[in-house]
Amino acid sequence: MQDSIQKMRLQNKPNIHFCFDTEQDGLRAAVVSNSVVGRGEIVATLESATVVVILVGCYTNGSRIQQTIRQSLDRKKALLVIGVGNIKSVAGQVDFAGANPLNEYEIFDNRFGYARRASDIYEYHDWVIGSGYQKLSGWIIKAQQIATSLYAGNAQKLTHGGKK
Numbered sequence: 001m002q003d004s005i006q007k008m009r010l011q012n013k014p015n016i017h018f019c020f021d022t023e024q025d026g027l028r029a030a031v032v033s034n035s036v037v038g039r040g041e042i043v044a045t046l047e048s049a050t051v052v053v054i055l056v057g058c059y060t061n062g063s064r065i066q067q068t069i070r071q072s073l074d075r076k077k078a079l080l081v082i083g084v085g086n087i088k089s090v091a092g093q094v095d096f097a098g099a100n101p102l103n104e105y106e107i108f109d110n111r112f113g114y115a116r117r118a119s120d121i122y123e124y125h126d127w128v129i130g131s132g133y134q135k136l137s138g139w140i141i142k143a144q145q146i147a148t149s150l151y152a153g154n155a156q157k158l159t160h161g162g163k164k
Contacts, residue, residue, distance in 0.1 A: 014140050015042045017049035017077075019068040020084070024095075025057035028084035028127075035133050041140065046071060051078040051140050051147075056098035057085045065101050069118075073105060078147035079122040080139055086128035100124045109150060122146060 016036060020029035032055055036043060046052065052072040054065060072079055081102060085095040102119035109116045123146075125132060125139055132139075 013041055014051045014078075014144060015044035015049045016140065017044050017046045017052045017068075018055060019046075019052060019065060020055040020057075020060070021062040021065045022057065022059040024059045025055065025084055027090060028057055028087040029055045031087050032082060032084060032127055032132065032136070035136060041137070046077075049077060051080060051143050053140070054079065054081045054101060055084050056081060056101060057083070058095040058098050060098045060101065066104075069101060069105060073107065073118070076147065076151045078140075078143040079118065080143040081119075081122065081124040082132060082136075082139075083124065083126040086126055094128075097126060107150065110152075111149065121150065 018029065018033040020026065032053070033043065044050075046068060052068065054069065056065070069079070079102065081100055083097045085097045088094055100119045102122055102124070103117060105118040106115040107118050107121060108114070109121065122143060123139065125135070127133075
């Protein structure tokens with residue numbers, strides 16, 4: 001059953017859940033989430049998502065992001081972190097990049113036989129510097145491939161939720 005789920009992740013268009021934390025980053029998050037319209041990706045709830053895209057700005061630090069990460073790890077979802085601070089605000093301003101929230105989580109990686117920081121497994125990209133509009137689909141596919149490789153075979157024991 002688990003193997004067939006992993007194969008479906010790669011064969012089908014991804015169901016994407018976008019998560020962001022603050023009102024200040026809401027307009028920037030909309031730039032990213034609106035970019036998938038018309039590309040065939042499906043914007044989904046967390047429950048039905050195959051990929052969870054965490055959008056971080058300089059104000060991101062709240063419990064909503066942390067809860068979404070914990071639930072995503074528990075459900076073995078593919079993760080992708082995108083920095084949105086360099087997207088211009090309505091006033092034309094940019095902010096500094098936010099910290100990678102995956103730094104606080106560990107995943108037991110059966111490929112290596114030990115726990116690793118989630119931020120060392122899943123990628124963080126800056127939307128502007130990394131040409132996100134052109135590369136988002138590739139980033140999502142890569143996140144799916146990482147999850148498929150990470151969770152292939154036996155179920156993984158996940159450790160998360162605490163600072164190191």
